[in-house]
Every structure is written in structure tokens, then in C-alpha cells.
Amino acid sequence: MRGAASALALAGFLAVLALVCVAAMVYGEWFDRRLLSSGALGVLLVLYAAIVVLFRKAGITAEE
Amino acid sequence: MYRRLLTGLQSATLRLDVGIQRVLPQDFNPLYYTGGLANLFLTVLVVSGILIFLYYEPSLEGAYASVEFLTRDVPYGVVFRGIHRYAADAYMVAILLHLFRNWFTDRYREARDSQWLSGMVLLVFSGLAGFTGYLLVWDERSQMLTSLTVQALRSVPLVGHWLAEVFVGGPGVSDTTLPRFLFLHVGPAMALYVLLWWHYVRLRHPKIWPPAVWVLFGLGLLFILASVLPATSGRPAQPGASPEGFPVDWFYLWPYVLARWMAPGWALALVVALLAYGMVIPYTLRETPEERGLRALGQAVVVDENCTGCELCYYDCPYNAIYMVPSPAPGKSRAAANRKLLAVVVDSRCVECGICIGACPFEALELPRMLDRDVQQRIQRGAQAPAAAAT
Incomplete structure (x- = not known):
């Protein structure tokens, strides 16, 4: 139970980081820094992958 | 080596x-x-x-x-x-x-x-x-x-x-x-x-x-x-x-x-x-199949009278070694009486893994050198051995 709670807390933190990445993508596109935009998109995708793993470990999702 | x-x-x-x-x-x-x-x-x-x-x-x-x-x-x-x-x-x-x-x-x-x-x-x-x-x-x-x-x-x-x-x-x-x-x-x-x-x-x-x-x-x-x-x-x-060189x-x-x-x-x-x-x-490996533990059980065979044509073995075989053909005659068991299809094993593709036997709920497939009665005998021998050792 404690493991599930800490996995969820970490997933929440990663979700906040993902929001920062979205902001970086918008900033990069707005100010013509496209490598920053694409790098932020890459980090965002990796964060989503980590969140999917954490959800499984927390027992929120089950095996497909 | x-x-x-x-x-x-x-x-x-x-x-x-x-x-x-x-x-x-x-x-x-x-x-x-x-x-x-x-x-x-x-x-x-x-x-x-x-x-x-x-x-x-x-x-x-x-x-x-x-x-x-x-x-x-x-x-x-x-x-x-x-x-x-x-x-x-x-x-x-x-x-x-x-x-x-x-x-x-x-x-x-x-x-x-x-x-x-x-x-x-x-x-x-x-x-x-x-x-x-x-x-x-x-x-x-x-x-x-x-x-x-x-x-x-x-x-x-x-x-x-x-x-x-x-x-x-x-x-x-x-x-x-x-x-x-x-x-x-x-x-x-x-x-x-x-x-x-x-x-x-x-x-x-x-x-x-x-x-x-x-x-x-x-x-x-x-x-x-x-x-x-x-x-x-x-x-x-x-x-x-x-040029002298290049990044590799x-x-x-x-x-x-x-x-x-x-x-x-x-x-x-x-x-x-x-x-x-x-x-x-x-x-490259020149081991006999028996040395590798393969081809020792015999290729799977279909027990014609029990096959219901349900296709479970056909879907489960990972080696495409089972085909379904139109059944020439009804099966003898009650479940197989109205079958439309019959499973056929392609010998050259069967690797004797036994997956089809696990897939079949009607005992319509067997490995000829690993029959049900052989498995039961082995289990009984295994169960009796510790009892004999204890006495």
C-alpha cells in the first residue's frame, strides 16, 4: 500500500514535469528555438512512459 | 565446448x-x-x-x-x-x-x-x-x-x-x-x-x-x-x-x-x-535430437474420435503445424458428433512441444510417446517413491 502511494506521488511529480515540458515546447516554437521544442517533446514522451510504468506498479492499471 | x-x-x-x-x-x-x-x-x-x-x-x-x-x-x-x-x-x-x-x-x-x-x-x-x-x-x-x-x-x-x-x-x-x-x-x-x-x-x-x-x-x-x-x-x-579520415x-x-x-x-x-x-x-550443432531432449516424444497425433473441430489447437500452435480440414465423418464421442472440421498435424512442422495437447479440452491430441497413462504412471511412481523411502 505504501509502495503504491509512493509510486502515485512520483507519477504526480512526473506529470508536473510533463507540464513544464509542454511550456518549453510552446516557448521553443514561439521564439524559434525548435531544438528546445523537440527535445521537450522527447522528454515529455519519456515521462509519459515512466508514468505508465508507475501506474502499473501502483496497481491502477492491469496487464493488457 | x-x-x-x-x-x-x-x-x-x-x-x-x-x-x-x-x-x-x-x-x-x-x-x-x-x-x-x-x-x-x-x-x-x-x-x-x-x-x-x-x-x-x-x-x-x-x-x-x-x-x-x-x-x-x-x-x-x-x-x-x-x-x-x-x-x-x-x-x-x-x-x-x-x-x-x-x-x-x-x-x-x-x-x-x-x-x-x-x-x-x-x-x-x-x-x-x-x-x-x-x-x-x-x-x-x-x-x-x-x-x-x-x-x-x-x-x-x-x-x-x-x-x-x-x-x-x-x-x-x-x-x-x-x-x-x-x-x-x-x-x-x-x-x-x-x-x-x-x-x-x-x-x-x-x-x-x-x-x-x-x-x-x-x-x-x-x-x-x-x-x-x-x-x-x-x-x-x-x-x-x-580526405584523410571520417567520423565512424x-x-x-x-x-x-x-x-x-x-x-x-x-x-x-x-x-x-x-x-x-x-x-x-x-x-552447426551436431547433437542428436534425443541428446537435445527433442524429437523424443513423437509428433502430435489427432485422436480422430475425440476431435470436435473447435480449432483451439489450430490457433494455439506457434509453428503452423496444425491445419483444419473438412471432416470426412462425424466423431465418435458425443462432443464430436456434429463436427464440421477435423484437425490434421503436419509432421514436418511439429516440434513435439505439447502446446496443442494443453490447448485441447477434448483429449483429441496426444504425443504418442507421452500418453496420458504414461504421465499418470510417472506421477504415481513419483508419489510412491518418497513413501517407500520413509518406510
Whole structure:
């Protein structure tokens, strides 16, 4: 139970980081820094992958 | 010796699986999806390749400039070029992991030699498509690779000069060279999909795509690499100049590193010898099937009177060794009385794994040397042995 709670807390933190990445993508596109935009998109995708793993470990999702 | 080495590598591979599963859920183990990951990166290569192709000009004068235009002036062009570049490396890593994992876990012989051989041909075509990609930029590296390749091909006995002419599209580098390179890049890449059909045709449940978590991670990694380490060109190729050296991509250009120490022709011969050895790997072990624990149970046989034609065995057999045919007569058991189909085992494909026996709820399949009564006798003997020892 404690493991599930800490996995969820970490997933929440990663979700906040993902929001920062979205902001970086918008900033990069707005100010013509496209490598920053694409790098932020890459980090965002990796964060989503980590969140999917954490959800499984927390027992929120089950095996497909 | 070779068998002992393979056994050691097999247990190391399985220990690695156990280690990964301490961190990740079992169905997320990336080593279960090395083939699927290769397909993911191949798809990325095709999509990014089409976008790059829209801007590419296959001519001696225009190739370098068109790649530079894509990299510098097209919005996100540098990202797509980088993704194409790193997806090629990731693709090669995935297929090498796939190759070694199947080799070390003994899944390349007997009924699976077709997958192994098609995999080796896929490796050759993938290497060719990857290597020719470096020629298309037409910078100093492309020029040097072309020169080394022509030298290597010319050293082939009898047909060497013809091969070199086929490679560059004439007696030397000319206006036909870059279109030829483009064909040698795109042609093998398209052939990969035909070869994949050969690779999968004998597999009933291939894992052709990784789970979403690895799709997200793989794509994310490509975007990060393309942004942090953008793909760049060297200096443009100069006719008549001979550059001193070039940056090496170890996944596709390692044979050219050998050219430092040996003639290009010998490096080519070494590559051909390695690939030839790869082709015969499934046939190198000379153990009898019984020594390997295979072919000792007899191929599965259908118990005609019990078969209901339900097709469960047909769907479960991973080796395509069971076919359903129209039933010539009803079965004798009550459940089989109204059957329309009958299971038939293709002996040459059956590897005696017993999966069909587990799949059949009607006791309509048997391994002739592992009958139910034999199994029950073994269990009874096993149960009686400790009791006898205790008295």
C-alpha cells in the first residue's frame, strides 16, 4: 500500500514535469528555438512512459 | 565446448530477464519485444525518410546543398534528419539484440531455421540500406566510403569490376551515381517488408509491436537525441580530393574501420565470411535430437474420435503445424458428433512441444510417446517413491 502511494506521488511529480515540458515546447516554437521544442517533446514522451510504468506498479492499471 | 558456451549464455540471458523483472512488470520487459522494437524503429525510419525524400536532390551538384537546406532552413528539418539517423542506429541495436537473444535461448533451429535465415537476409538488407544512407549526403565521408567500397568490390575475382560499375552506376563517379545510391538506399528498405513476411509466415503469434510504454520511450529517446546531438554533414565532397579520415558510425560502418589495417577487399571478404557463418549457425550443432531432449516424444497425433473441430489447437500452435480440414465423418464421442472440421498435424512442422495437447479440452491430441497413462504412471511412481523411502 505504501509502495503504491509512493509510486502515485512520483507519477504526480512526473506529470508536473510533463507540464513544464509542454511550456518549453510552446516557448521553443514561439521564439524559434525548435531544438528546445523537440527535445521537450522527447522528454515529455519519456515521462509519459515512466508514468505508465508507475501506474502499473501502483496497481491502477492491469496487464493488457 | 560450443554447446557449453551456448548454455552459459542462455542462463546469463535468463538471469538478465529476472533482473529486469525486478524493476519492470514482466510484460514490459523490453527484451521480450526486440523484434517489435525493430519494427517500431523501421516505421520511424520510413516515415522520417519520406519527409526527407521530399527535399532530397539526387545529383552530384545538388545532394549536399539539399541536405543542408533541409537541416538549416526547413522548420524541424534538423530534427527529422536526426530522428532518421538515430532511428537507424536504434533499429540496428534492436535487431542485434533480437538475433543474439534468439541465438542464446536456442530458438533458431529445427522448426525455426526459416526465421533465422530470413532474419540474416533482413540483416544484410538493413545493413545495405543503412550504409547507403551515409553516401546520400555526399560529403567527404560519403566520398571516402564510395572510394573504399569501389576498391573492395573491384578486388572480387571475375565480377569485381562489373560490381563496382553497378555500385556507382558507370565506370566512375558520374551524374548517375547519386540516383544509383538513392535506389540502393530505398530499394533494400522497401524489400525489408517483403522479407518480414517471410520472417513471420511460419509464426502464429509473433510480437510485431512493442507495448505502448516502449513506443513512448523509443520515440521520446529519438526526439531527445535528435535535439541534443543534431545530425550534421562534413565538408562537401570535392572531386579528385582524398580526405584523410571520417567520423565512424559503428553500427553500419565498422567494416570500413578494418580498412585501416587491411585492404578493403579483405574487409569485404571478412564481412561475407561472417554473414555466411551466420547463415549456417542453425546447422552447426551436431547433437542428436534425443541428446537435445527433442524429437523424443513423437509428433502430435489427432485422436480422430475425440476431435470436435473447435480449432483451439489450430490457433494455439506457434509453428503452423496444425491445419483444419473438412471432416470426412462425424466423431465418435458425443462432443464430436456434429463436427464440421477435423484437425490434421503436419509432421514436418511439429516440434513435439505439447502446446496443442494443453490447448485441447477434448483429449483429441496426444504425443504418442507421452500418453496420458504414461504421465499418470510417472506421477504415481513419483508419489510412491518418497513413501517407500520413509518406510
